[in-house]
Amino acid sequence: MGETIAVVGAGSWATALSIQLAKNGHYVKMWGRNTLAVDEINNNRENKKYLPGVTIPDNVRCTTDLEEAVSGSRVVLYGVPSHTFREVLKNTLPFLAKDSTVINAAKGIEENSLKRMSEVFVEETGSREKSRYVTLSGPSHAEEVGRDIPTALVAASWDIKRAEYVQGLFMSDSMRVYTNTDVVGVELGGSLKNIIALGTGIADGLGFGDNTKAALMTRGLAEMTRLGKAMGASPLTFAGLTGVGDLIVTCTSMHSRNRRAGIEIGRGKSLEEAVKSVRMVVEGVRTTKAAKKLAAVHEVEMPITEQTYNVLFKGFSAREAVMNLMGRDSKPELEEVALVNWPI
CATH class of the missing domain: 3.40.50.720 (NAD(P)-binding Rossmann-like Domain)
Structure with a gap:
């Protein structure tokens, strides 16, 4: 029964x-x-x-x-x-x-x-x-x-x-x-991936390709995990369904409200116009504001979140934001990945 x-x-x-x-x-x-x-x-x-x-x-x-x-x-x-x-x-x-x-x-x-x-x-x-x-x-x-x-x-x-x-x-x-x-990790993974989906959608709207999307998703996962660890989550959670799994589905599917809104912004629409075109709640918009504040509180570097925030709320052009990401200082990948203690 x-x-x-x-x-x-x-x-x-x-x-x-x-x-x-x-x-x-x-x-x-x-x-x-x-x-x-x-x-x-x-x-x-x-x-x-x-x-x-x-x-x-x-x-x-x-x-x-x-x-x-x-x-x-x-x-x-x-x-x-x-x-x-x-x-x-x-x-x-x-x-x-x-x-x-x-x-x-x-x-x-x-x-x-x-x-x-x-x-x-x-x-x-x-x-x-x-x-x-x-x-x-x-x-x-x-x-x-x-x-x-x-x-x-x-x-x-x-x-x-x-x-x-x-x-x-x-x-x-x-x-x-x-x-x-790991309630903290599961909740953060489900929330933060919406920011990265907005970013990958913006890149799609600009006409960029799979290379760009793969880079944003991978580096996005790294910054999600950094914040999660700082807030007490297990880094392993971000390697599972509620981290990388949810990130993949939200960044690649046209069912994703956040990706669709990002695409429209990349094509030149304002945030208000993009959200209106989706006709449903775009959770990543509010989450971007919250995550930027959390990154500052916990002193965590989240460049994709920061540039997405700049596009949504600071009047930056989508192309300018992508160029800001590409122009960041060079660094070794494995050294940065080690910061989140991925298991070997």
Whole structure:
């Protein structure tokens, strides 16, 4: 017998995860703000705006009533953008069952506080509730997960039993889930790769080739790992699904909102025009601001993040930013790689 699971959010990722849970025999109660979208999911079994052409199983029901969605659920999954997570979490706290498992699927860093989503959760609920939190991350597009295309994810928690529980909820013929206790590394990998995807998208928009993309991805991984290590993450996590895996899928696919926005910027559009053309939240924009501040706090060099920030917020041309990266002082690669203590 399956669980009753609340999914807070009705965007593409929340819908895709709801479909997977429902196919595994769970009863899913989704919450969405938009009445028309909620009615479409319930009556037409489709989320036409965010996941067109994908059938939503009958054991998924959607409501605009937050209490109705969350109350009585042993598992609550948050599928809202990272910048709204704190507000939505606060609104659901009165309805959360005692000792329920909280899963967060957002990939981002809170812009003003510079906190990861797990830190936001602990701040709002108290340190005693820390073990309830699980982050779900990895290389995945909602458009593919919704269509049962084989996917691998990671469930990370300070409590390995919680991670294993969430692993069991999602495991299927089309979805493989691994566990990890490095919550810091998993959250940072899922967040920071969006910055590199913006950068590779900008390079694509400028008409550069695979050589450029490979360089940005590889050097991007190095700076992600440097910051992660400075913040207490394991460098090994960045060599896994939530690091290099998520980086690959986000920097190379046209499903990636961040890459698509970057392409439009590289072609000459303003940030506002680029984001508008994507028509969904581009998490990497806010994350770029947060990561630049974190790099300064932890005294970590992040040149790709810095140049992406300059293009997004300082009026630098995309071509100028790339030339700034190419013109940096020369250095031996292995000496720098050794700084993050990759295992040999």
